[in-house]
Amino acid sequence: MTVELRTQRLCWQAAAAHIVRDVSLYVAPGEFVGLLGPNGSGKSTLLRMIYRVLRPASGQVSVEGRDVWQSGARDNARAMAVLAQENGSEFEMRVRDVVLMGRTPHQSPFARDSEQDLHLVDQALRRMNAQALAERLFSTLSGGEKQRVLMARALAQQAPLLVLDEPTNHLDVRHQFELLNLIRGLGLTTLAALHELPLAAHYCDRLYLLKEGALVARGTPAQVLTPDTIAEVYGVRALVQPSPRTGKPLIEFLPDELL
Numbered sequence: 001m002t003v004e005l006r007t008q009r010l011c012w013q014a015a016a017a018h019i020v021r022d023v024s025l026y027v028a029p030g031e032f033v034g035l036l037g038p039n040g041s042g043k044s045t046l047l048r049m050i051y052r053v054l055r056p057a058s059g060q061v062s063v064e065g066r067d068v069w070q071s072g073a074r075d076n077a078r079a080m081a082v083l084a085q086e087n088g089s090e091f092e093m094r095v096r097d098v099v100l101m102g103r104t105p106h107q108s109p110f111a112r113d114s115e116q117d118l119h120l121v122d123q124a125l126r127r128m129n130a131q132a133l134a135e136r137l138f139s140t141l142s143g144g145e146k147q148r149v150l151m152a153r154a155l156a157q158q159a160p161l162l163v164l165d166e167p168t169n170h171l172d173v174r175h176q177f178e179l180l181n182l183i184r185g186l187g188l189t190t191l192a193a194l195h196e197l198p199l200a201a202h203y204c205d206r207l208y209l210l211k212e213g214a215l216v217a218r219g220t221p222a223q224v225l226t227p228d229t230i231a232e233v234y235g236v237r238a239l240v241q242p243s244p245r246t247g248k249p250l251i252e253f254l255p256d257e258l259l
Protein backbone atom coordinates (compact mmCIF):
# COMPACT_ATOMS: atom_id res chain seq x y z
CA MET A 1 0.00 0.00 0.00
CA THR A 2 1.23 3.50 -0.76
CA VAL A 3 -0.31 6.74 0.45
CA GLU A 4 -0.12 10.43 -0.35
CA LEU A 5 1.03 13.19 1.99
CA ARG A 6 -0.21 16.75 1.76
CA THR A 7 0.37 19.87 3.81
CA GLN A 8 -1.79 22.93 3.32
CA ARG A 9 -0.60 26.38 4.32
CA LEU A 10 1.28 25.16 7.37
CA CYS A 11 2.54 27.87 9.69
CA TRP A 12 4.45 27.90 12.95
CA GLN A 13 5.88 30.75 14.94
CA ALA A 14 7.94 31.25 18.08
CA ALA A 15 7.27 34.52 19.89
CA ALA A 16 6.94 36.99 17.01
CA ALA A 17 9.18 35.06 14.62
CA HIS A 18 7.60 33.22 11.71
CA ILE A 19 9.57 29.97 11.54
CA VAL A 20 7.42 28.17 8.95
CA ARG A 21 5.26 30.26 6.63
CA ASP A 22 2.40 28.97 4.57
CA VAL A 23 4.01 25.75 3.40
CA SER A 24 1.89 23.64 1.07
CA LEU A 25 3.54 20.54 -0.29
CA TYR A 26 2.52 17.25 -1.78
CA VAL A 27 4.19 13.86 -1.92
CA ALA A 28 2.51 11.44 -4.33
CA PRO A 29 2.12 7.74 -3.51
CA GLY A 30 5.52 6.07 -3.87
CA GLU A 31 7.37 9.31 -4.52
CA PHE A 32 10.72 10.17 -2.89
CA VAL A 33 10.70 13.89 -2.20
CA GLY A 34 13.59 15.86 -0.69
CA LEU A 35 13.19 18.88 1.57
CA LEU A 36 16.18 21.20 1.26
CA GLY A 37 17.19 24.47 2.86
CA PRO A 38 20.05 26.03 4.80
CA ASN A 39 20.54 25.66 8.56
CA GLY A 40 17.64 27.21 10.42
CA SER A 41 15.37 27.44 7.37
CA GLY A 42 12.60 25.47 9.10
CA LYS A 43 13.00 21.92 7.74
CA SER A 44 12.85 20.15 11.12
CA THR A 45 10.04 22.39 12.35
CA LEU A 46 8.01 21.56 9.25
CA LEU A 47 8.67 17.83 9.61
CA ARG A 48 7.79 17.91 13.32
CA MET A 49 4.37 19.34 12.43
CA ILE A 50 3.97 16.57 9.87
CA TYR A 51 4.90 13.78 12.26
CA ARG A 52 2.66 15.25 14.90
CA VAL A 53 5.05 16.46 17.56
CA LEU A 54 4.58 20.18 17.03
CA ARG A 55 1.04 21.48 16.63
CA PRO A 56 0.76 23.89 13.69
CA ALA A 57 -0.26 27.49 14.41
CA SER A 58 -2.44 27.09 11.32
CA GLY A 59 -2.76 24.84 8.30
CA GLN A 60 -3.26 21.13 7.82
CA VAL A 61 -1.34 17.90 7.38
CA SER A 62 -3.10 14.97 5.80
CA VAL A 63 -2.10 11.43 4.90
CA GLU A 64 -4.36 9.88 2.31
CA GLY A 65 -6.87 12.66 2.98
CA ARG A 66 -6.95 12.03 6.74
CA ASP A 67 -5.91 14.94 8.98
CA VAL A 68 -3.05 13.65 11.16
CA TRP A 69 -3.89 16.11 13.92
CA GLN A 70 -7.43 14.71 14.11
CA SER A 71 -6.24 11.09 14.31
CA GLY A 72 -4.92 9.08 17.22
CA ALA A 73 -1.22 8.54 17.84
CA ARG A 74 -1.53 4.82 17.16
CA ASP A 75 -3.29 5.24 13.82
CA ASN A 76 -0.66 7.74 12.84
CA ALA A 77 2.18 5.45 13.83
CA ARG A 78 0.74 2.76 11.57
CA ALA A 79 0.60 5.19 8.68
CA MET A 80 3.89 7.02 9.19
CA ALA A 81 7.36 5.94 10.30
CA VAL A 82 9.69 8.69 11.43
CA LEU A 83 13.41 9.18 11.73
CA ALA A 84 13.76 12.30 13.86
CA GLN A 85 16.83 14.42 14.42
CA GLU A 86 16.74 14.15 18.17
CA ASN A 87 17.86 10.57 17.96
CA GLY A 88 17.09 9.15 21.38
CA SER A 89 20.79 8.53 22.07
CA GLU A 90 19.82 8.32 25.71
CA PHE A 91 18.20 4.89 25.21
CA GLU A 92 19.63 2.48 27.78
CA MET A 93 18.23 -0.45 25.84
CA ARG A 94 19.52 -3.27 23.73
CA VAL A 95 19.50 -2.48 20.03
CA ARG A 96 17.04 -5.31 19.34
CA ASP A 97 14.57 -3.79 21.81
CA VAL A 98 14.95 -0.34 20.26
CA VAL A 99 14.01 -1.80 16.87
CA LEU A 100 11.17 -3.77 18.47
CA MET A 101 9.66 -0.43 19.54
CA GLY A 102 8.78 -0.03 15.87
CA ARG A 103 6.28 -2.88 16.25
CA THR A 104 4.35 -1.22 19.12
CA PRO A 105 1.63 0.38 16.93
CA HIS A 106 0.74 -3.08 15.63
CA GLN A 107 0.57 -4.79 19.03
CA SER A 108 -2.37 -4.89 21.38
CA PRO A 109 -1.68 -3.59 24.88
CA PHE A 110 0.18 -6.11 27.09
CA ALA A 111 0.52 -8.57 24.20
CA ARG A 112 3.83 -10.42 23.92
CA ASP A 113 6.01 -9.92 20.87
CA SER A 114 4.86 -12.31 18.16
CA GLU A 115 7.06 -14.46 15.91
CA GLN A 116 6.15 -12.05 13.13
CA ASP A 117 7.36 -9.06 15.20
CA LEU A 118 10.68 -10.76 15.93
CA HIS A 119 11.06 -11.77 12.29
CA LEU A 120 10.44 -8.19 11.10
CA VAL A 121 12.97 -6.86 13.61
CA ASP A 122 15.62 -9.28 12.33
CA GLN A 123 14.79 -8.40 8.75
CA ALA A 124 15.03 -4.65 9.44
CA LEU A 125 18.38 -5.08 11.22
CA ARG A 126 19.68 -7.12 8.28
CA ARG A 127 18.51 -4.53 5.77
CA MET A 128 20.40 -1.85 7.65
CA ASN A 129 23.44 -4.10 7.93
CA ALA A 130 23.14 -3.86 11.71
CA GLN A 131 22.52 -7.47 12.78
CA ALA A 132 25.91 -7.61 14.50
CA LEU A 133 24.77 -4.77 16.79
CA ALA A 134 21.57 -6.50 17.94
CA GLU A 135 22.71 -7.32 21.48
CA ARG A 136 24.65 -4.09 22.07
CA LEU A 137 23.45 -1.33 24.34
CA PHE A 138 22.12 1.46 22.08
CA SER A 139 23.86 4.22 24.05
CA THR A 140 27.28 2.66 23.32
CA LEU A 141 26.91 2.83 19.52
CA SER A 142 28.67 5.33 17.24
CA GLY A 143 26.64 8.12 15.63
CA GLY A 144 26.34 6.28 12.31
CA GLU A 145 25.47 2.97 13.99
CA LYS A 146 22.71 4.69 15.97
CA GLN A 147 21.35 6.22 12.80
CA ARG A 148 21.21 2.81 11.09
CA VAL A 149 19.47 1.23 14.09
CA LEU A 150 16.87 4.01 14.22
CA MET A 151 16.29 3.54 10.51
CA ALA A 152 15.81 -0.19 11.20
CA ARG A 153 13.19 0.73 13.80
CA ALA A 154 11.40 2.86 11.21
CA LEU A 155 11.48 -0.04 8.71
CA ALA A 156 10.18 -2.52 11.29
CA GLN A 157 7.15 -0.26 11.68
CA GLN A 158 6.08 -1.22 8.14
CA ALA A 159 4.34 2.10 7.53
CA PRO A 160 3.52 3.20 3.98
CA LEU A 161 4.91 6.72 4.60
CA LEU A 162 8.46 7.58 5.72
CA VAL A 163 9.28 11.00 7.17
CA LEU A 164 13.02 11.33 7.62
CA ASP A 165 14.95 14.22 9.14
CA GLU A 166 18.48 14.08 7.73
CA PRO A 167 18.63 10.30 7.39
CA THR A 168 22.23 10.42 6.12
CA ASN A 169 23.44 12.36 9.15
CA HIS A 170 26.56 10.66 10.63
CA LEU A 171 26.75 8.12 7.79
CA ASP A 172 29.93 7.58 5.81
CA VAL A 173 29.71 7.79 2.05
CA ARG A 174 29.04 4.10 1.46
CA HIS A 175 26.35 3.91 4.15
CA GLN A 176 24.74 7.04 2.69
CA PHE A 177 24.42 5.33 -0.68
CA GLU A 178 23.24 2.07 0.85
CA LEU A 179 20.54 3.86 2.83
CA LEU A 180 19.31 6.01 -0.04
CA ASN A 181 19.35 3.06 -2.45
CA LEU A 182 17.33 1.12 0.07
CA ILE A 183 14.82 3.93 0.57
CA ARG A 184 14.37 4.37 -3.16
CA GLY A 185 14.02 0.62 -3.61
CA LEU A 186 11.28 0.38 -0.99
CA GLY A 187 8.99 2.45 -3.21
CA LEU A 188 7.28 3.99 -0.17
CA THR A 189 6.02 7.55 -0.05
CA THR A 190 9.01 9.38 1.43
CA LEU A 191 9.70 12.94 2.53
CA ALA A 192 13.29 13.48 3.69
CA ALA A 193 15.12 16.59 4.83
CA LEU A 194 18.58 16.47 3.28
CA HIS A 195 21.65 18.67 3.43
CA GLU A 196 23.74 17.11 0.69
CA LEU A 197 22.54 18.63 -2.58
CA PRO A 198 24.37 16.05 -4.76
CA LEU A 199 22.58 13.21 -2.97
CA ALA A 200 19.22 14.96 -3.32
CA ALA A 201 19.94 15.52 -7.02
CA HIS A 202 20.71 11.87 -7.59
CA TYR A 203 18.06 10.16 -5.48
CA CYS A 204 14.97 12.35 -5.20
CA ASP A 205 12.09 12.45 -7.68
CA ARG A 206 11.25 16.00 -6.69
CA LEU A 207 12.53 18.65 -4.31
CA TYR A 208 11.15 21.48 -2.21
CA LEU A 209 13.52 24.22 -1.14
CA LEU A 210 12.94 26.29 2.01
CA LYS A 211 14.42 29.68 2.81
CA GLU A 212 13.56 31.47 6.05
CA GLY A 213 10.55 29.23 6.55
CA ALA A 214 8.98 29.69 3.11
CA LEU A 215 9.13 27.56 -0.01
CA VAL A 216 11.21 29.30 -2.67
CA ALA A 217 11.52 26.53 -5.26
CA ARG A 218 9.89 23.22 -6.12
CA GLY A 219 10.22 20.74 -8.95
CA THR A 220 12.60 18.13 -10.30
CA PRO A 221 16.23 18.28 -9.14
CA ALA A 222 17.17 19.88 -12.48
CA GLN A 223 14.52 22.58 -12.01
CA VAL A 224 15.44 23.35 -8.40
CA LEU A 225 19.21 22.92 -8.28
CA THR A 226 20.29 25.70 -10.62
CA PRO A 227 23.39 27.86 -9.99
CA ASP A 228 21.17 30.91 -9.44
CA THR A 229 18.97 29.22 -6.88
CA ILE A 230 21.93 27.68 -5.03
CA ALA A 231 23.59 31.11 -4.95
CA GLU A 232 20.45 32.85 -3.75
CA VAL A 233 19.51 30.36 -1.05
CA TYR A 234 22.86 29.04 0.16
CA GLY A 235 25.18 31.92 -0.77
CA VAL A 236 27.56 29.57 -2.55
CA ARG A 237 28.61 29.52 -6.19
CA ALA A 238 28.21 26.24 -8.02
CA LEU A 239 28.48 24.87 -11.52
CA VAL A 240 25.68 22.51 -12.51
CA GLN A 241 25.55 20.28 -15.56
CA PRO A 242 23.68 17.10 -16.46
CA SER A 243 25.60 13.96 -15.65
CA PRO A 244 26.69 12.26 -18.91
CA ARG A 245 25.81 8.96 -17.26
CA THR A 246 22.42 9.62 -15.60
CA GLY A 247 21.29 13.00 -16.98
CA LYS A 248 20.72 14.18 -13.41
CA PRO A 249 22.33 17.41 -12.21
CA LEU A 250 25.99 17.15 -11.24
CA ILE A 251 26.96 19.94 -8.88
CA GLU A 252 30.45 21.29 -8.53
CA PHE A 253 30.73 23.76 -5.66
CA LEU A 254 33.21 26.61 -5.89
CA PRO A 255 34.12 26.93 -2.20
CA ASP A 256 36.49 29.85 -2.71
CA GLU A 257 33.74 31.98 -4.23
CA LEU A 258 31.33 32.48 -1.36
CA LEU A 259 28.78 35.21 -1.97
Ligand SMILES: Nc1ncnc2c1ncn2[C@@H]1O[C@H](COP(=O)(O)OP(=O)(O)OP(=O)(O)O)[C@@H](O)[C@H]1O
Nearest residue numbers: 014015019037038039040041042043044045046193
Ligand atom coordinates in the same frame (compact mmCIF):
# COMPACT_ATOMS: atom_id res chain seq x y z
N1 LIG B 1 10.98 26.49 20.13
C1 LIG B 1 11.63 27.42 19.43
N2 LIG B 1 11.76 28.67 19.87
C2 LIG B 1 12.42 29.62 19.15
N3 LIG B 1 12.97 29.37 17.96
C3 LIG B 1 12.87 28.14 17.47
C4 LIG B 1 12.21 27.09 18.15
N4 LIG B 1 12.29 25.98 17.40
C5 LIG B 1 12.98 26.31 16.30
N5 LIG B 1 13.34 27.60 16.34
C6 LIG B 1 14.12 28.34 15.32
O1 LIG B 1 13.47 28.12 14.08
C7 LIG B 1 14.41 28.08 13.04
C8 LIG B 1 14.21 26.83 12.22
O2 LIG B 1 14.69 25.70 12.93
P1 LIG B 1 14.69 24.25 12.30
O3 LIG B 1 15.31 23.33 13.30
O4 LIG B 1 13.35 23.95 11.81
O5 LIG B 1 15.68 24.48 11.07
P2 LIG B 1 16.35 23.41 10.09
O6 LIG B 1 16.10 23.91 8.70
O7 LIG B 1 15.91 22.03 10.41
O8 LIG B 1 17.88 23.64 10.45
P3 LIG B 1 19.17 22.65 10.41
O9 LIG B 1 19.52 22.45 8.97
O10 LIG B 1 20.20 23.48 11.12
O11 LIG B 1 18.84 21.38 11.14
C9 LIG B 1 15.78 28.19 13.70
O12 LIG B 1 16.22 29.53 13.61
C10 LIG B 1 15.51 27.81 15.14
O13 LIG B 1 16.43 28.42 16.01
